[in-house]
Amino acid sequence: MDSGAYGGGKAGGTFDPIAFVQRPIVVLRSLCWLFAIIVFGCISSQGWLLNEQKKEYCIINNNGSACNYGVGIGVIAFLASMGFLAGEYFFEQMSSVKTRKHYVMGDLAFSGLWAFLYFIGFCYLANQWSNSKTPEGNYGVSNINAAIIFSLFSIFTWGGCAWFAFQRFKAGVDPTFSSTYDPTANAYASYPVTTDMNEQYQEPPFSGVQPQGGQVNFQAPTY
Numbered sequence: 001m002d003s004g005a006y007g008g009g010k011a012g013g014t015f016d017p018i019a020f021v022q023r024p025i026v027v028l029r030s031l032c033w034l035f036a037i038i039v040f041g042c043i044s045s046q047g048w049l050l051n052e053q054k055k056e057y058c059i060i061n062n063n064g065s066a067c068n069y070g071v072g073i074g075v076i077a078f079l080a081s082m083g084f085l086a087g088e089y090f091f092e093q094m095s096s097v098k099t100r101k102h103y104v105m106g107d108l109a110f111s112g113l114w115a116f117l118y119f120i121g122f123c124y125l126a127n128q129w130s131n132s133k134t135p136e137g138n139y140g141v142s143n144i145n146a147a148i149i150f151s152l153f154s155i156f157t158w159g160g161c162a163w164f165a166f167q168r169f170k171a172g173v174d175p176t177f178s179s180t181y182d183p184t185a186n187a188y189a190s191y192p193v194t195t196d197m198n199e200q201y202q203e204p205p206f207s208g209v210q211p212q213g214g215q216v217n218f219q220a221p222t223y
Contacts, residue, residue, distance in 0.1 A: 020088075020089070023088070024160075024164065025088060025161065025164045026085065026088055028157050028160045028161050028164070029081055029084050029085045029088065029161065030081075030085070031153075031157045032077060032080075032081040032154065032157045032158055032161065033077075033078060033081035033082060033085070035077075035150045035153055035154045035157060036074045036075070036077035036078035036081060036154070037074075037078060038146060038147070038150045039070055039071075039073070039074035039077075039147045039150050039151055039154065040070065040071045040072075040073075040074025040075050040078065040147075041074075042143035042144065042146045042147040042150075043067050043070045043071050043074070043143065043144070043147050044071055045143060046059075046139065046140035046143040046144075047059060047060065047067045047070070047071075047140060047143065047144065047147075048067065049135060049139065049140070059132065059135050059139070059140050059144065060125060060128045060129050060132055060144060061128040061129065061131050061132040062132075063128050066124060066125055066128045066129075069121055069124060069125075070121060070125055070147055070151070073114070073117050073118060073121050074147075076114075077114055077118075077154065077158075080110060080114070084107060084110075084161070087103055087107070091103065101169075104165055104168045104169050105169065107161065107162075107165040107168075108162055108165035108166055108169060111158050111159075111161035111162035111165055112158075112159075112162040114154075114158045115154075115155050115156075115158035115159040115161075115162055118151050118152075118154040118155045118158060119155050121151050122148060122151040122152045122155060125144075125147065125148045125151060126148050129144055129145075129148060
């Protein structure tokens with residue numbers, strides 16, 4: 001885990017594309033994106049058939065909710081994966097500690113939730129598919145099997161993203177990342193302040209003693 005704030009270095013550093021794509025969190029995000037395409041793509045392409053009344057029905061136990069659920073979590077996961085990949089790109093450009101904290105907390109919450117939803121989706125789809133009649137000509141069988149398998153894989157990829165987000169949140173802010181400037185400090189603290197009135201007001205130099213009566217004896221210079 002990099003030093004700095006929430007697993008990222010200080011803003012303004014040079015960007016290395018090779019190191020970026022090799023980062024574990026970026027690899028996991030890319031897998032989440034790929035698996036999401038497979039899940040919703042397989043169900044959308046061959047998850048529906050026309051019955052004798054020319055109406056579409058879901059081949060997963062004739063349960064439209066099962067098809068819609070698989071497509072729904074897949075599409076949202078696809079969009080979220082692209083958003084988080086962009087967030088990883090801009091993460092180390094975030095100079096605000098609060099912005100990084102909010103990003104990490106959002107990542108943790110969403111990734112954990114989607115790992116849970118994929119777990120529900122896997123159980124739901126597997127159960128409904130096991131109770132389904134085999135479509136004529138094995139239409140869509142391979143696609144539905146792939147959608148179920150990659151729903152299982154997605155549990156681990158999104159769970160891994162949640163784990164990395166938790167590690168970032170636990171890392172917090174490195175003390176060297178925070179600015180040493182204290183806006184509440186007294187800007188004039190370096191100037192000594194005295195409460196002794198005698199020390200504040202001193203007699204001006206070259207001051208003569210004024211004689212009594214308020215008259216000053218002036219002696220003209222001799223040439």
